[in-house]
Amino acid sequence: MQVSTGIKNEDELSCLHRVDVRKDQWIRELTRWMAQLENDGYKLFSMSLTYISPKDSDHSPQFLSEIFNNLYWHQLLPKKIFMNKKWLKKRKGDQPILLLFVERHQEKGIKTYNPTMAGGFQYSFPDRLHHHAIVAVRQEHESAMGSLCAKDSLREFSPWVLTSDVxxxxLGWIEYAAKDKDLSSDDYEIYGPEGSSFERTKIQT
Known part of the structure; x- marks a missing residue:
């Protein structure tokens, strides 16, 4: 069976190859960073989250980022990791380092009302965005993070969470989390303390 790539000339092929190389490059950089954290005594955990969304639309990546920010910074860290609502003042530098990736998952067509269409309805196919993350926690927080290792353990931290798994x-989880073929280096975020190795780290102030 011949598979069509949609490539019209060698220049396009070279361009696609360069894009793949760049993606592999930053995945390798992130993997090396996590490996160094492991060597420094951090423990790694995976997180996957899907979200409740309207039947006829989908949340934007920006809105999902806000949901996750609230879940992680204002619920999970103070209630499970630090057991202290004032962790920002006392333990901010001890917070985990987390890589958060967006993945798009195509849902079945959804029938929606549209008066401009024949019959008054149309089918939409929204991309259901969800998150994969890898979390590097200090040894002192390994037990607290381990207590979340279960299906749907993160639902208590946000009414928007549909399913979760910790x-x-x-280190192989990073490649899995970044498997979305359309993922670029703009589709992941890093959470961590000030002074983290990567420039793009989101810091809660």
């Missing part, structure tokens, strides 16, 4: 992870 499990111990290895």
């Amino acid at each position: 499990q111990p992870a290895d």
